[in-house]
Amino acid sequence: MQVAPADRKPALRTLPPTFWQHLLAAELTPHKVESVLATVHSTGLDPLTVLRTFPGLSPGEKLRLSRADMRAFDRVRADNVHLLTGEQLPDPASESFAALFVHGDPELLEMPRVGIVGTRNCSTYGKAVARKFAQALSEAGCLVVSGGALGIDAEAHEGALAGGGKTAIVVGSGVDVVYPAVHRPLFERVVQSGGLLISQFAAGTKPASYRFLWRNRLVAALSQVLLVVEAPQRSGALSTASIAAELGQHVCVVPGSITHSGFRGSHGLIRDGAILVDHPDQVLEMLGLERQNNASPAEDLTQVQQTILDSLSDEPITPEKISEATGLEVVEILAELTDLEVYGWILRDGIGYAKAP
Numbered sequence: 001m002q003v004a005p006a007d008r009k010p011a012l013r014t015l016p017p018t019f020w021q022h023l024l025a026a027e028l029t030p031h032k033v034e035s036v037l038a039t040v041h042s043t044g045l046d047p048l049t050v051l052r053t054f055p056g057l058s059p060g061e062k063l064r065l066s067r068a069d070m071r072a073f074d075r076v077r078a079d080n081v082h083l084l085t086g087e088q089l090p091d092p093a094s095e096s097f098a099a100l101f102v103h104g105d106p107e108l109l110e111m112p113r114v115g116i117v118g119t120r121n122c123s124t125y126g127k128a129v130a131r132k133f134a135q136a137l138s139e140a141g142c143l144v145v146s147g148g149a150l151g152i153d154a155e156a157h158e159g160a161l162a163g164g165g166k167t168a169i170v171v172g173s174g175v176d177v178v179y180p181a182v183h184r185p186l187f188e189r190v191v192q193s194g195g196l197l198i199s200q201f202a203a204g205t206k207p208a209s210y211r212f213l214w215r216n217r218l219v220a221a222l223s224q225v226l227l228v229v230e231a232p233q234r235s236g237a238l239s240t241a242s243i244a245a246e247l248g249q250h251v252c253v254v255p256g257s258i259t260h261s262g263f264r265g266s267h268g269l270i271r272d273g274a275i276l277v278d279h280p281d282q283v284l285e286m287l288g289l290e291r292q293n294n295a296s297p298a299e300d301l302t303q304v305q306q307t308i309l310d311s312l313s314d315e316p317i318t319p320e321k322i323s324e325a326t327g328l329e330v331v332e333i334l335a336e337l338t339d340l341e342v343y344g345w346i347l348r349d350g351i352g353y354a355k356a357p
Helices: 006-012 017-026 030-043 047-052 059-068 072-077 107-108 124-139 152-160 182-194 211-224 235-244 261-271 279-286 304-311 321-324 330-342
Strands: 081-085 099-103 113-118 143-146 166-170 196-199 225-229 250-254 344-349 353-355
Touching: 017 047, 017 059, 017 072, 017 081, 017 099, 030 047, 030 225, 047 099, 072 081, 107 166, 107 196, 113 124, 113 152, 113 211, 113 235, 124 143, 124 152, 124 166, 124 225, 124 279, 124 330, 143 152, 143 211, 152 166, 166 182, 166 211, 211 235, 225 235, 225 261, 225 279, 235 250, 235 261, 250 261, 250 279, 304 321, 304 330, 321 330, 330 344
Parallel strands: 113 143, 113 225, 143 166, 166 196, 225 250
Antiparallel strands: 081 099, 099 196, 344 353
């Protein structure tokens, strides 16, 4: 939902909060939002009256406007939810959205911000990548932004929490509506840790498929760098990446196996000019940041990881062979191999795993 032209931005903060609840509930087209705000600014009439009597509203917009949930609005206003408008939003979100509901401290939006997106049906490798990148970025002082969905989104939020930093969940519903319901504990932990829940929709708005598509634009607009992890050819992450590129943001992609269909969209982004990254430090460099963990690489390894690494050479071997050499269970080895691969200690091919040069 676009804002009015720049010379009218300061006036947005003076409009009553109830007006914004109704405006967001109506889900107007960007052009209509501009027209409504311009009319309010130029006439000085009551903003809600202008909105309700605006001649260009469609039947659907009128119906949504009439159903604005003011009880939900009253609840969120009493629950540490802030209404941000116009110049209160970071660029480029301030140029693309008229208002947002933010549960938590809005000053977190001044932090360096990295969006992490990808498929819901992700691989174990994709989950590990999302979690490890998010943890490192969080530890370095970044706000990790994602959509709260299953799969890569959830791992990104979990990684940020593990790093002791902050994360923001951008929802495709009202800021007070948890979706998917199974993620209620995750949402609660994000809020309790001092993170953010963010919505472009009116309080009380229920989730809908088209709203998640709209949500993608907000994720892109809030992310100074957008990191794509495991996106198949048909993926909402690809639309988010496209929007981020249009907005002039850095779009980065973590590559995966060329034989895995879950990475075909990711590799397509790389072919089209996205930046290939294989370590969190490369993302931090784009933001002018450095990792806060000053331990040497060897000190970062656990004893189990070092044991596995010592069993490898430059010739790839299977996890079963590693098990024979180390005495470790294959299941435990597979989990550790994922971490070692993410951080560049080992390489994987069709045969197995080898020590990185």
